[in-house]
Amino acid sequence: MQLKPFLLDCYITDISAGEVIRKRGTFGLSHTTKREYDTFLYLKEGELRLLNKQEKEYFRVYSKQCVYVPYGIYCGSLYSHMENHVLMVAFRVMQNNVPYPLTDTPFMFEPTEGFEKSICSLISAPLSEERIFRQRELVYRLFQQVYTPENRYENEGKYTLIAPGVKILVENFNENIPISALADHCAVSESYFRRVFKSYFGENPLSYRNRLRLQSAHELIISGLVTAAEASRRAGFSDPCYFSRLYKKYRTDEKKKSDQ
Secondary structure (H helix, E strand, O other): OOOOOOOOOOEEEEEEEEEEEEEEEEEEEEOEEEEEOEHHHHHHHEEEEEEEHHHHHHHEEEEEEEEOOOOOOOOOEEEEEOEEEEEEEEEEEEEEOEEEEOOOOOEEOOOOHHHHHHHHHHHHHHHHHHHHHHHHHHHHHHHHHOOOOOOOOOOOOHHHHHHHHHHHHHHOOOOOOOOOHHHHHHHOHHHHHHHHHHHOOOOOOOHHHHHHHHHHHHHHHHHOOOOHHHHHHHOOOOOOHHHHHHHHHHHHHHHHHHHO
């Protein structure tokens, strides 16, 4: 496992917590789609196999163990007991307003005493500022357990090389800046830029830029201030038909996530 540094300008957002009961043989954390959130999965009672996209096993998780499943990977969990009680904390790790993947593989650990009680109290607590602060505190405490000296991955050099290009892409997502120009700005080859970008963000630069555009267009559309055509143009799409296809899929994917 390669664990990137948790940098000073990283922050945690979009935190949610919940408890589910999975029946034997059911899947959670669907291995057919990339993870949109980072997730801490705590197995309160039961047993599961954590699988990759090819349904090969990462490892088995038993009662009272916790797994960190990072953003951007394919990962499925197949449950073994008749009833499996699972506590989950989902969130996003961000840097410069974009997701910051900390690793490319799941990581298992045994949480400190009192974790189960802490998360259960958060799940049952009414929504309030105090609950939000406690959720954030819980996530940071879990990361303290992940970031033990033997697990740290200090070499962030590759990402540092492409960071200036990533910043330009994010700040100018509605412009059609060639990926080759972003690579030139970083003094690396285009193929190297694309490879490192995908290893850190879980998708290629063009796909990532389209996602930023779709998010921007969606916010404009739901505001009711502009038409869909104007929103797509402002977000950087020059072809309305192409935007329509992508936006339809975007809405479908968002609905699936909200229904989970």
